[in-house]
Amino acid sequence: MSPCLRRLPAFLSSLLTALLGALIAAVPMAALAGVAPSLPTSMTAASPVAPGPREAANLTAELVAMNRWATPGSTTVVALRQQIAPGWHTYWRNPGDSGGPTSLNWTLPSGVTASDIIWPLPERQNLGPLLNYGYSSEVWLPVLIAIPAAAPPGRTLRIQARADLFVCSDELCIPVSLDLALDLPVAEGTAPEARPHGPRITRVLAGAPRPGPLEARLTRAGETLTLSVAGGPLAGAKAVWFYPFVQGALDHAASQPAVAGPQGLSLTLKPGRRFDPAVPLEGVLATDAGAWQIRAEPGPALAGSAGGPALRPQETATVPPASPGLILKATLFALLGGLILNLMPCVFPVLAMKAAALAGGTHAPAEARRDGLAYMLGVLVSFLALAGALLALRAGGEAIGWGFQLQVPAVTATLALVMLAVGLNLSGLYRSGSGLQALGGRVRGGGAFLTGVLAVIVAAPCTAPFMAFALGAALTLPAVAALAVFAALGIGFALPFLAVSLSPALLRRLPRPGPWMLNLQRLLALPMYATALWLAWVFSRQSALAGVGLLALAALALTVALVLWGRRQTLDPPGTDRSVPLAAPLVAALSALVLTGLAARIAPPQVEAAALDARAWSPAAVEAALAAGRPVLVNLTADWCVTCKFNEATALETAPVRAALDRTGAAYLVGDWTRRDAAIAAELERHSRSGVPLYLVHTPGRTEPELLPQLLTPAIVARALDRAAADASSAR
Structure with missing residues (x-):
């Protein structure tokens, strides 16, 4: 062994000592910088209106939030909840032959805006020769509240409204005015949790006419x-x-x-x-x-x-029935979407993992079948786990969709380190199993199972053709039927690998194991490093520079831990070199864990301006542009969606699209779903989508926009804008 290699363990131990010193110094600095959440304080002056329910004639009303807190630059949902005494009712936006609708006059902090009421379908109330439209018993009237990007985390927004309404019976009608308030904390670093009313508000939004x-x-x-x-x-x-x-x-x-x-x-x-x-x-x-x-x-x-x-x-609003035909169609579309998902740009790193599994696996038919089935099992378990979490969170009131896990900074940071660890394993700096054999599943299929899990981790944020309908339908189906749709998606995704493993003819065409596998193993580490860098970039969009720095330190600590562990694995017998004590890699790994936790709690910076002179998407911005007679190009995207970034680089950010925007005078609106946003989630659901990307072209005078494909070309976008401009011109 060369002198340099003999000194390597001592050098890494010294590096670890310095790293731990930096960590000890960083913890109090992070606390002083506001990493730990502070107690909420109001952004506005004290108000005589206290939060909570208010009682009036035969009515109790209050403002309730769908989530426990809001994040800067997001849109959250606040609802006016009315509990109405038996025999009494309030009114819809059109009250019918008598009465009057509920109106809300908002008093909001600077920069905060409120949408119109999103009206649920009313009851028809017969009063002799008259007919009214209204609500009885209990009703939620949701409103979208836009939080400014400048809202400081750790503060509380005092949301106030004067509610004017009529509370009526068959014989008497009483006008009521109530001053209501709600304290809405602003926080960063974690996803908003659902309040107790969240599930009901979510159901009202899902069933509201659109x-x-x-x-x-x-x-x-x-x-x-x-x-x-x-x-x-x-x-x-x-x-x-x-x-x-x-x-x-x-x-x-x-x-x-x-x-x-x-x-x-x-x-x-x-x-x-x-x-x-x-x-x-x-x-x-x-x-x-x-x-x-x-x-x-x-x-x-x-x-x-x-x-x-x-x-x-028809007496009341209904949700589309979970008919056998709908379930069958959604399942078939999910199967096709899973197959096509293998070809989407965001899944390119997964192809390297599959290539590693195929190249490193045995060609013995029995073992190949085992590997293929283990890979499919890993895919199915991962898809169903994500689907179960998605369905549970949505039932709890969360406005989320497919790819929701990458909206959480802690998950993004952790996955970046996982991909780094996979790359270091492929580079030979430590052993997990035995290099390619671990990924290929030589040990009872465990590596092939792991390959399936990692494949889903990278592929989950993406959507492919046919997936949009399937996932949108799944989120309206009962839980068992929805999980069946997600299982079909996983089967479609795993099917190509499984087909190869079950086909002796295809297996015979694969090259035999040999020394070339070591070079291939080193080469396949590169996509893993690229994926780790991509996840780190996504994390940088969810955090501040200090958070990125802490993540870099965590990556360094993890690398030190794995290199030291690899050094112990190469000793004969293992662990006999006293210069690499067992505690060293364990302490380094613990340091990486602590640093990752600190990094995930750093608040993000202000949102940067989008390209193409874009403005932030909101329903109000769409309506304003349409009212001015301008077509509207909507891009609902996220930084963790590689398909979105691929489309932006190859289609949206090109000269033909810029020229089409100038030629048609169209407005370009971008909705950023990198972090949770209830308004974007509602818009996705409105178009039967569960995730990004979503591209819409609105035409003045038309109620429905044109939906563009999930894979764009400049010609597709330019033609859609030209059609919208021509239709708007002819309508005038």
Whole structure:
């Protein structure tokens, strides 16, 4: 052994001592820098309105938050909860023939904004010859609250609102005004936890009427109106009711005879005292398949909207049923999506792990089958574990989607170190099993199982074609059916590797093990290092410079620990060199763990401006641009989504798209889902997506945007913008 190598253990021990000294010094500095959370203090002056419920005539009302705290630059959800005494009711946005809607007049800290109320579908309340739309017993009226990026963590936002509403019975109506308040802490470093009301608010948001892929026309013949609606979601509808937005536009108490057609349905309506034939009729179409906001332009009835059986009146909003056909379709789409997921840009590092498993594995048919099945088992266990966590968190009120784990800085930092450890193993600095044999599964399939787990870790943030529908549907299905869909996704993802391992003909084509495997092993370490750097970059977007520095120290401590451990493994017999005591790698590994925990608690910096002169996405920003007659290109993305970054580099950030934006005058809005954001999660769910990327092109005058593919080209984006501009111009 050369003198340099003999001195290596002593050098690393000295390095470890210095590193521990730096750690000891860093801990109090991190505390002084505000790493530990401080007690919340109000951002606003003291207010006489205290948080909590307020009681009025036959009503108790309060402001409740979906999550226990908010993060800077995010959108959270606050709801007005009304507990209404038996025999009394409040009203929808259109109260019907009497009463008045609930209104909220907000008093908010500087920079905080509130959306309009997201109205759940109302009940129909018959009062003799009158018909009202309202709520009884208990209702949640959600509102999106935008938190400014400059909101300092550790503070508490005092959210106040004056609620004006009518509380009525069949004989008496009482106007009520209540001053309500809610203290909403601002925190960083961890994902917001759901409050007790979170699950119910989530269900209200999921079931609220939303713009849908429906076309509507309103035809008048004397005192009769025919509302014809066509679109895929209406197929097989058995019940329907139309709720107009404008009070008095229709005779609310009149019946609404309806018939089905091969492509939609038709309702017969009676105009009200405020009906204007020159104005489109807007409202909510509720069926047993769901509820959608529609805008019916005056014109001839749509083809295929009549001629079928009569429909019954729909009483309440319903969630699309978990029919066997829907479950089967979602499962098949998940299987196809899992297959295609192997080809997505974000999964390229996984290909290296699979290549390692194939190259290092045995060619004996029995052992190859074992490896293939162990790999599939690792994939399935990991997919189902992530799916179970996702479903449980959403049931607990979290506004999250696929890839949610990389929205947590601690998870991102930990995965970066895991990938670093895999790379060091492939580089031969220590042994976990025996290099490629560990990944290939020579020891009872354990390595192949680990390969499946690591593959899912890297692939989970991605979505592929067919996955969007499958995952979106899975999140509306019962838990058992949803897990079956996720299992199909895992089977599709693991199927190519399994097919090779089960095919003797393909196995015979693989090269035999030999000295070339050592060089391949060193080469395959490079994608692992690249993945670790990518995860570190994602972490840098979730943390500040101090957090990145602590993560770098953690990576150094982990490297020292593994190198020292590798040194002990090479001794004969193992561990006989006293210059490398067992405590050294253990203390270094503990140092890495502590540093990682400290790094994950550092607050992130201010959000940087996006490229292409983009503005932050919000529903209000979309509406403002459309009101100005501008098309809108929406990019819902995340820094941990490699497919998103691939599209931005190869399509969105190109000269043809820049020219199309200039040519059409379109607004470019970017929604960043790197950290949790309830508004973005709601928008993804609105378009039946469970994760990013999502690309939309909105056209002025149209209720529904065009959805672009998940893999973009400059031509696809430019053509969509040109179509939107042409349609907007012709509509004028």
